[in-house]
Amino acid sequence: MTLNVNSSKQFSDCQLSVNNILGQKEFSSDVNLNIGANKLSIDVANLSSGIYFISLQNGKNVVTTKFVKE
DSSP states (O other): OEEEEEESSOEEEEEEEEEETTSOEEEEEEEEEOSEEEEEEOOOTTSOSEEEEEEEEETTEEEEEEEEEO
């Protein structure tokens, strides 16, 4: 799965995480964002079918989105 992130600033040491519906962390990775379009690859092949939340955090700033794996 590819996550497209547009950023107006450059950020280093961001935390990308995937949590299941119970809030349990299934995947995490440190990522850097460049100004403009960023494509982040997330391997979801080993995840069971269900609802997940992807969070991208830099310090106090957090962006979260939901996705469903079928």
